[in-house]
Amino acid sequence: MSNYDTVILDIEGTITPITFVKETLFPYVTSGLTQFLNRTWDMPELKQQVELLRVQAQKDVQDKLEHAVLIPTESEASVQEVKDAVIETIHWQMKADRKIGALKSFQGFMWKEGYESGVLRGVVYDDVVPALEKWKAEGKTIYIYSSGSVPAQKLLVGYSSKGDLMPFFSGYFDTSVGLKTETESYRNIAKQINKENKTDSILFVTDNIHEIVAATQAGYQVVISDRPGNAPLGPESKQFKIVTSFDQI
Template sequence: MSAQDLSPAAKKTKLDGSANEEKLKKMIEKVKVVLLDIEGTITPITFVHDILFPYIRKHLSDYLDKHWKEAECQQDVEALRQLAAEDTKAGTPGAITIPAASDDSKERKNIIQAVIESVNWLMDADRKVTALKQLQGHMWKDGYVEGALMGQVYEDVVPILEQWKRARKDIYIYSSGSVGAQKLLFGYSTYGDLLYLFSGHFDTKIGMKVEADSYHKIAEEIKCQPEDILFLTDVVREAKPAEEAGLNVALVIRPGNAPLTDEDKQHYSTLTSFDVLQPDNEFMR
């Protein structure tokens, strides 16, 4: 079918698609830095929800028993204890208090049970809090090192990241998952160790992903102007504050991601594969 045979609506879709792709190509050519979300952007959303999160719920009790006397584990528990105290003080419905530290063996069981209930409650509520992410990261480390977990990355991602690196573009990760968890995912991926591709990692310690100030801080941290950064995410609530901060933004559409509204598709550039973000210079590929 030729372009002349297309209906007006089909022609508009075709033109819009071409304009969208052209805009994306211009973005990747002009920016110096690419800032990447993980879940739903470069990693299947099912990996987190169907593999990583269930791993925490299944192994939490054994992990606490095994590592309880270690300083790292106690630091994680104390961070969760303080968070629970803050939630309780704020009157957050469902918050579970974690008893104070104790050397008594019977009280230890009560503390561990409270930690388990608190972690499950935080996960059920999808809380993006550092205390939870910190414990999860330490647990996932055990899983990756033991071979029970391997990081999943979309097949179109790695070749393009390698092209960006050859084109001297810095690549950073910004995820609600802890920096430690990020490094484990990419260090133990199904494609091998991918950490060499990244110039740095950010998590919620820099700020929440739904706040414009977080993106200002990232730009300051990496000594780059916001307009020289391209942020790729699948979440509109993250795209908006990044755009407010002056970053270039594009939304990634992947299987299982939350659907975008027509308004979102009109406002933001979108992509279903990283292939459209190849640098133009052939020798960089």
Template structure:
């Protein structure tokens, strides 16, 4: 592996998740299918809990907004009649399946998914996947005094579940904080300036690792140091992109100033 020296000004390492710390297939092949296959069982088990009822209320409000969309699936009103209650639950299941088939990212859907994943992680039905070079690198970077943060399109809660219940154990101890798209789009440079302000440092003190060139470009425009992470299954990197960004295939390639 070709070493990639980290500039002496860097005190913070900011990490993307999908394609960077975690295989892209984890979300596509594990997390989303879990929701699709288990939403009915989850609703049956947790229906009378306040959190579940709030999830359903939010999904119903979203359904009211979606009523004009092609293939729209309504959610019947709540009832205590057992036969009708099953129709309501089935309506929620069908609505969730429809939203997922349309790749919807509604707040209501993400809220239910987050609660389902929390249960799945806590019961051991799901474990967060990370590449084998991730845990050793996190330990090395923290030991060298680096501050570590995550910036992902997935919610902060989803991030904490993935790393808190990872195949390598609880990795949350290595991170100083988490950012999601509440701070802004990952392809807009202003988002990276906001992250630096939140951390309390200059963008020039941050090294951002991602597999997405548009994210790397936005971070670079904001003044951050960047590198593209090339993993199996990630989008191919063009020759032009190779000329614009440093590439790594493993976190182990980063050489910290103290080790140079």
């Protein structure tokens, strides 16, 4: 890697183990969903989250997606029927591992309570903080780009096992700028951070080969994160730099 002044990091499989997401964060939502809805049902912010899910559900039903169900309003059905539809929607979307905004927003809203109560702590690899400190000392600007919502990203790094890491980051991006497998998303980010004519000065680190290819096509420098539990890398990854620890970047 050479002459990069900006670093953009993925989260899952890059700075935090995939197992933390799959075995801690996701089960926190699915196992506690009913109680959470019962406890927070009258909160205005929850109503906003349910409305986002309702709009998405309507689109999914129109698109004839299997398992999609409409989420009625409280004027159309009982509170319990609305809750049941929300639960059914979240469960099937999470089972399908959908990267849609409404789901990610709801997950982040629910995780917030878990992080603030101390039940959840974002797990961060030991080699990450020394790299963040090194990049910061060198004057590099650091961002996060993850399919998880921006609020969820801030919770993970703000309530991490290594303490509050938010001061290291200058900004956060989620799929509202575009899907991570699309080249245009990386162009959008570059434009937002005033690097649209200097994309070769950006280093992007992720575990996903499709994201690596998309970022490369946008002119970024790239590094593949090969962590324990990540999906096996295919032969197409060999043309890129692969690291098992951030001290190898």
